[in-house]
Amino acid sequence: MGIPVCIPVIPKNAKKYVDAVIDKNWVSSLCLDEEVNYLKKLEIGFSGFVGVKYGTAVTSGTAALQLAYAVLKICPGDEVIMPSFTMVATASAAIHSGARPVFVDADKDTWCIDVDKIESLITKKTKAIVPVHMYGHPCDMERIMDIAKKYNLFVIEDAAEAIGTEYKGKKAGSIGDIGCFSFYANKTMTCGEGGMLVTNNENYAKRAAMLKDQAFGQPRFIHEDIGFNFRMNNLNAAYAYASFEEVSDYVAKRIHNAELYNKFLSGIEGIILPPVSKNGLVNSYWMYGIMIDRNKFGMAKQEVRDQLKSQFGVETRDFFYPMHKQPVMLKRGYAKENQQMPVSERLWEDGLYLPSSTNLKEEQIIYVADALKKLKK
Ligand SMILES: Cc1ncc(COP(=O)(O)O)c(C=O)c1O
Structure with a gap:
């Protein structure tokens, strides 16, 4: 009996929804047909599942993290505290923003960031703490939020591995300023490659939607910021929504x-x-x-x-x-x-x-x- 480490589930409605997108020819990230606007359905559905007001779908969990750092204007000269025991994207996304990652050891019982070791690493340059819910176990969010409040720091939850994880009645990703999820093929819910940034802050949500879309302004082609193309397309969203229905x-x-x-x-x-x-x-x-x-x-x-x-x-x-x-x-x-x-x-x-x-x-x-x-x- 050969047993692979992880095989994605093909959701029941995946083909139906992807076919509908193709039939109506709304395959990019723009969709003006409400019936097949799976991007919108996914953003509303998944943010509701996490228990936050806003969600913006992106091309990966890494993109969600990079976008989060950009939304919070984390930039060269800043420091970001995160666990050493994590997947590289937590750190590389911070480095792409120009910030310096500051690594903390893990807690031996939870395998997540050791909260006792955070405070001594905070400097004038520290801008954010990035707890990572390792393998689906939640970090000690109450204490992390207390430290963040005391030193006026942002909290970005790397919830890439934590779809469905809960901390004292709240879903992982809903507690910090921003939560970042991955829909990679081995993730609990997937569309092959994809992710989502979630938040309760309307300004962050607007800024995330603007920055992931090349920072297009009004009128179009006039830019007041440097953005990215992190837009998820509607084909991926159709698959992701079918997966979300079964999450x-x-x-x-x-x-x-x-x-x-x-x-x-x-x-x-x-x-x-x-x-x-x-x-x-x-x-x-x-x-x-x-x-x-x-x-x-x-x-x-x-x-x-x-x-x-x-x-x-x-x-x-x-x-x-x-x-x-x-x-x-x-x-x-x-x-x-x-x-x-x-x-x-x-x-x-x-x-x-x-x-x-x-x-x-x-x-x-x-x-x-x-x-x-x-x-x-
Ligand atoms: C903790 C963590 N952060 C970020 C990511 C990046 O997500 P993605 O592979 O969708 O870019 C992963 C992916 O496995 C992860 O485990």
Whole structure:
């Protein structure tokens, strides 16, 4: 039985909606036919799901982040505090804005930014904190918002991995000034490539819509700002909307799969399970990650990954390589050679994620758990 790490679900209405867009010939980001204006339906639907007033669809989660930095006028000379343990886009989008990323270690229990370490890194140049809800587990948003308020900083939630994640009754992405989502193929809801910037602030929403569209002004072709082309097209939006219609089901299935993994993996010595939902925090388990304690399991992470693949056909992925260790961050002076962030480093050394498709079957989860049991020495 070969099990890939993630296969996207093709939504029931995907073909119907994409066909309708083609039939009516509204394929770009401009659509004057309300019936097939899937961009509008998606923006209204998804922002409603997150519980915010405004959403603007873009071409990727990375574009949403870049747009967020631009909306908040983050620019050269500014510093942006973010976790070292994240996907590179959190940092690269900040760097493209001209700002300097300032990396913080992860919390050992949640794998998200260690909030205790934020305040000491704040300087006169700090403009924003960018919490990343890692693998679907929410950051400690209350404390992050308190720090942001105290020092007058923006909060941009990188919610790329957190569709359906909840923090004390609020959805991830709805708590900071701006939330950024990804609809990449392995994300809980997808259209292949895509994303959305969400906010409750009308001015930010207007600025995001303007900047993603080349900062066209009135009259057209007169520009008062430098924009981007981050427009999602209506074909992608049609697919995304079909996926959005099923999003609650997808979230529930990923959570259910994680609960099954928790059940079948618990008790295997040397396997550290992912952070669970508790105290009003809902982990949406975008990916089901585990850590391998090599001494107790009798094998290091890399060997576990290799054996799972070669002996059992089970695909896995490494956790992210921390930003403070990345050659490019060292070369550019955003990190120092001897800088140590033990939790992020351990996550990289010992962390992997297991097959996490929405439609994974219980027998596949049992198969993966049994494979791990057989590998344990
Ligand atoms: C934490 C995080 N931020 C940003 C992104 C970028 O999203 P996209 O791949 O849609 O550009 C990802 C993508 O996986 C991510 O995991």
